[in-house]
Amino acid sequence: MSRTLKTVRDDRLEKRLVNLILTPTKLHELLCSHFGELHWWPHDACYHKDCGSDPRFEIMVGAILTQNTAWSNVEKALLNLKAAHLLEINSLAKVNLGKLTAAIRPSGYYNQKAARLKELSSYLLENYNGDLDLFFSKETPELREELLSLKGIGPETADSMLLYAGAHPIFVVDSYTKRICSRIPITKKTCLDYSCIQNHFQLQLSAHYSDQTELVSIYNSLHAEIVELSKQFCTKTKPLCADCPLSLVCKKIIN
DNA sequence: GTCCAGGGCCGTT
DNA sequence: AACGGCCATGGA
Numbered sequence: 001m002s003r004t005l006k007t008v009r010d011d012r013l014e015k016r017l018v019n020l021i022l023t024p025t026k027l028h029e030l031l032c033s034h035f036g037e038l039h040w041w042p043h044d045a046c047y048h049k050d051c052g053s054d055p056r057f058e059i060m061v062g063a064i065l066t067q068n069t070a071w072s073n074v075e076k077a078l079l080n081l082k083a084a085h086l087l088e089i090n091s092l093a094k095v096n097l098g099k100l101t102a103a104i105r106p107s108g109y110y111n112q113k114a115a116r117l118k119e120l121s122s123y124l125l126e127n128y129n130g131d132l133d134l135f136f137s138k139e140t141p142e143l144r145e146e147l148l149s150l151k152g153i154g155p156e157t158a159d160s161m162l163l164y165a166g167a168h169p170i171f172v173v174d175s176y177t178k179r180i181c182s183r184i185p186i187t188k189k190t191c192l193d194y195s196c197i198q199n200h201f202q203l204q205l206s207a208h209y210s211d212q213t214e215l216v217s218i219y220n221s222l223h224a225e226i227v228e229l230s231k232q233f234c235t236k237t238k239p240l241c242a243d244c245p246l247s248l249v250c251k252k253i254i255n
Numbered sequence: 256g257t258c259c260a261g262g263g264c265c266g267t268t
Numbered sequence: 269a270a271c272g273g274c275c276a277t278g279g280a
Contacts, residue, residue, distance in 0.1 A: 040261090067262040073277055074261090108277040112263085154263045174261045227261065236259075 022184050022249055024201045025208045028218060031225035034245035039217075040224030041164040053088045056132050059165040061087060063157050064116050065107040076106035089130040093121040116152030123150055136166035143168065155194050163223075169215045171201040172223050176230035183234065184250055 041059055061081065065074045080103040081087050086095055101114045128135045136143070140162065147158035155173070162168040173194050181197055191200055205222075209215050233244035241247050 063261090066260090068260065068275090069262085069277075070260040070279070072260090072279070076278090106277060108260090109262090109275050110277085112275060116263095152263070156262065160261080172261085176261065223261090230261095 021188065022186055022246075024186070024204045024222065026249075027186075027246075028205075028222045028225065030245060030249065031229060032221065035225050035228050038221050038224035038228065040220055040227065054132055056136070056165040057089055058087050060120065060161045061092075061117060063160040063164070064113055064120065064152065065104060067109070067113070067157060069108050073107045077104040080104065080106070089121050089124050089132075092117060093125045112152065116150075119150050119152060132165075136168070140168045140170065144170070155198075159198070163216065163219055167216050169202075169206070169212055169219060171198050171205070171219045173197045173201075174223075174227075176226050176234075177223070179230060179236070180226055180234055183239075184246065 041062075058078065062074055062078060065077050078087070081092075084095075084099070084103050086092050086100065086103060092100070097114055097118070100117065101110050104110050104113055104117070107113060124130055124132070124135060138146075143166070144158055144162060147153050147161060148155070153161075159170045159172045162170040163172055177197060178192060178194075182192055186197075187200055191197055201219075201222075205218055206215055209218050229244070229246070233240045234246075241250070244250065
C-alpha cells in the first residue's frame with residue numbers, strides 16, 4: 001500500500017473520529033433530556049433546614065465526609081453533627097476530637113476525617129475569622145490552591161467546595177466521570193486523569209456557555225447527571241447498556 | 256460473606 | 269510520575 005493512500009485513510013478515520021467524539025455540551029444535552037434538570041448537592045435533605053448555620057459550611061463538611069463513602073452514610077454523620085450543633089465553624093474548631101470522631105463515625109475513616117474537619121475549620125477561623133463570604137470572594141485559582149494546601153483536601157474535594165459551596169465555575173471530576181470518560185472517548189487523545197478531564201470539560205463548556213452564572217449551573221447539573229447515569233446505567237461491573245440514554249452514541253463511537 | 260461507595264495520603268519503585 | 273496499601277462504615 002502506498003504511503004499516500006495510507007495517509008488518506010488515516011485522515012478519513014480521524015475525521016470520523018472527530019465527528020463521533022462526545023462533547024461535554026452534547027453529553028449534557030443528552031443527559032438533561034433524559035433526567036431533566038438536576039442539581040446535585042442534596043440541599044433538600046432535612047439537615048439543611050432550620051439548622052441555623054451556613055449551608056455553605058455544611059456542604060464543605062459533607063465534601064470531606066463523602067470521600068470514598070456512600071452518601072447515605074454521610075447523611076447519618078451530618079445529622080449527628082447537626083444534633084451536636086457542630087455544623088458551624090467555631091464550634092467545630094474547638095470541639096474535642098473524641099466527640100467529633102464519635103459524631104462522624106457512620107461516615108467511615110472517622111479518625112482521618114475528624115482531623116481533616118478540624119484542619120478546615122481551624123484554617124477558616126484563623127485566616128478568615130470564619131467569614132465564608134470573605135473566603136469565597138477570592139479569585140478561583142488562588143482559592144483552589146489554598147484548599148489544596150490543607151491536609152485531606154484533594155482536587156475533587158476542593159472543587160466540590162468551590163462549585164457547590166462557593167458557586168465558582170469549576171467542573172468537578174469524580175470516579176464516575178472518569179469511568180464515563182474511560183468508556184466513551186471525549187477527545188482524540190486519551191484523557192483520563194483529573195486535570196485533563198477537567199480542562200477539557202471547562203474549555204468546551206465555557207466556550208459554549210459564556211455567562212458565568214449559567215456556567216456554574218451547567219457544571220452543577222452535568223455532574224449530577226453523570227452521577228445518575230453512572231448509578232443507574234453505567235455501573236462499575238455490569239453496565240445496563242440496553243436501557244442507557246447514551247446507548248446509541250456509545251455504540252456508534254465504540255464500534 | 257463479598258463488593259462497593261461522589262478520595263487522599265504516604266511510602267516504595 | 270506512577271502505583272499499592274491504608275483508612276472504616278453500612279447497604280446491597
